[in-house]
Amino acid sequence: MRQLPLVFLILNSYSLFAQNKSDHSIINSKSLYDRIEFKASYTGNILWNQGITIGAEYLWRQKAYEKKKKRGTKLITHQYVLQSEIGFTFMPATQTDTGLLTSLGLIWRRTNPKGKQISIGINPIGLYRSILPEVYEVKGDDVQKKTLAGRIYYAPSLTFGFGKFRKNKALSGRYFNFNFGIRTPYNASILPTFTVSYGYRFKF
């Protein structure tokens, strides 16, 4: 299941192409390597859950335009980026909200000439797989201990974030995102979730 986002990214990479000019050298490149960045971040809600996510971003489309100002022109870049992530989140106090997560989606990102970025992401494909500590399943009078028991929830999400593009640096960008999601079906309905992410983008 965890390979799905990567497969999706690779399949899409052959059908997509770059557009327009940019201050990024990668814009006219059709090379998969040039268009892919990796990322790693802390993801959690600080108080209860701590986690780490790693992922990849594929630059799907980019459009740059000049905005006329009194003191000259500003080059604004809009990017559409396909992204996928996998992660692990841990509840240290009781381990009752620990699990693996994965998401796949699209990010719109605006970069100003100073490299400051804002982004909005939508991840319609997301899964959360809980990992519970010591589970005993009861069916009638039969009790069985389960190993690495958990449940899989559909977990789409939305993100809003700020960041900084770091030109010609190994760590090519940093970001801080607010993530709003749901897990469903959770108990008898859904569970809204809220996390923050702080991380870096990089290339190997």
Place this chain on the structure above:
Amino acid sequence: MKHLMTLGLKIFLVLLVAIQVISCSDSENISNLEDTLIVRHKGADMPAYIYGNGSEKVFLIILHGGPGGYGLSYRYGTIKSEIEKTCAVVYFDQRGSGMSQGTYSKDGINVDIMAEDVLALVKVIQHKYGDDAKFFLMGHSWGGTLGPATLLKDQHVFKGWIDIDGVHDQKGLYLEYINFFTIVANEQIALENNIEFWNGVLNLVDKVDANTYSDRDFHDLNSKAYEGESILTNDNIIDKGDYDGDVFFKYNLFTRLWNLLTIHTILNDNGLHDELTYTNRLSEITIPALVLWGRHDLVVPPKFGQEAYDLLGSSSKKLVFFEKSGHAPMFNQPHLFADEVIEFINQNK
């Protein structure tokens, strides 16, 4: 590519270590248990946090209030400092409550299934600690609804039932609010305590429909009950307890509140407060019983404590009114509470 593989290997190792930490974190010292078990039953995964002295294999299962409360909210005061030295205390997050999770439909939440969950918990503890484990069941508030529901399914696995300000008669609560609020408000006005507030209570009682149950009126009365207890505490009629619980980091606040809202709504829509009652079946409960009640409980008025004591079919039963307590005597008069519970367990274990 080599770097990518190295990174992948490192991540795999980190995950592996993390998973090992998760599965090995429980204490195996039975005289000082610190276990977290998950009971998987009928679509739900429900945590049971077990703390205390399990050397005699005596387990006190606490059914929290709500519906939608959470187990570890009771791990404070003398429950933690005294009762846990006597026996192992099981703090159970009921279906749809606390950090419980799972996948089931709205039909998967009702009192019958929740009572079966408690019996499933008993089976899990027997499976882990042995068939010679002995159980006491203690229910507070809504736990006093779930307790009788459980005992009426199978009471023979329990050595005793401890009812703390429990609602065995959800259906009768609405009318008793009206009766008891009137009595307490008039008493407090006569004592010239917070006259404005208690006149407000009388106005509310006049306003609600005394003949027909109304959800909205019920929730107004229920909210006023908590407010009233706060006023009685400020007037030193109810003892102010010291809360020394440390649950903040053990429950994601958003998850806990969301679950509270969800399960309360579902059970309420299914007629919890206007249909459910075990009054006529309390006589079928025959195991030893201890009924503990706050004399000034406005949330579940003392009439229900007397009624529970009178109607329980147990040949060995005791009723204790805590004269300086409201809805939570374990909080208001913790030492007296622990003395009564420990004595009851020692007599019947």
